Amino acid sequence: MNNEIKIRAAKAEDAKALLNIYEPYVRNTAVTFEYEVPSLQTFAERICNVLDKYPYLLAEKNGEVLGYAYADSFHERAAYKWAAETSVYIKMNKRRSGIGKILYNELENILKxxxxxxxxxxxxxxxxxDEHISDDSLIFHKKRGYKYxxxxxxxGYKFNKWYDMVWMEKxxxxxxxxxxxxxxxxEIKIDIG
Known part of the structure; x- marks a missing residue:
């Protein structure tokens, strides 16, 4: 049995597994400022919209989806097309296991x-x-070479609290x-599955 983590491009059919990862972030954290968990159809459409131009990757091991990362437009105007906003979500019980690093390495390679x-x-x-936010994402991005x-x-207002927003870049x-x-x-020829 192969115990390696596999990275591959997500598909609309992966929406349920990815939404299951995203849902606790919406319900229990301020990591995302989304208030309501999107519908399965909406989430599948988001995946397809990203894949039109950018990578949307998932990590899986033995058929279990562990996390996902993607890039999207930083801004729609033409002058910004060389910039992309990155996001990563890892299954709650798999955080701090190196999956985010593996996903971001592949994401960055493709974006290059x-x-x-x-x-x-x-x-x-x-x-x-507080109970809805930690420094984990800031620390993760700093380790990946992002600068404040x-x-x-x-x-951002969620859970009856006001949150700040930090921008980091690499x-x-x-x-x-x-x-x-x-x-x-x-247009990119890659071998990720």
Whole structure:
């Protein structure tokens, strides 16, 4: 039996497994500012919308989906197309096991092949920890080479509390005066399953 973690591109059919991972983050944390768990159809549509241009990856081991990571547009205007916002969600009982690192390594490799230069992470935080938030995401991104670039104060309201939003960024390519166009995820030839 193979006990290795496999990374592959997500499909609409994976929506149920990925939504099961996301649901406790919506219900019990301020990691996402979403109030209601999206429907299965809505979540599947989100996956397909991301895959139109960016990677949406999942990690699985022995058929069990352990987590997922994806990139999406940082901003829709053309001047921002070399920047992408990254996100990662790991099954609650599998956090701090290295799955996020494996997913982000693959995500970054693909984004580099696409020609993406700037990775941006939008992270909820509170001036002090509470039962709905921790420093885990900030620490994770810092270890991955992301740098703090700014904070929006009391911009997200959930669980009757105001949360701050931190932006972190990482450059993964060279910025030139004649920047090549980016490629869509579907144009990248990769061997991830």
């Amino acid at each position: 092949m696409q020609g993406i230069l700037n990775l941006n992470a939008c992270i909820a935080c509170l001036s002090k920890k 670039v700014g904070k929006f104060h009391k911009c 450059h993964i390519g060279s910025h030139t005066s004649n920047q090549p166009e980016i490629k869509k995820f579907s």
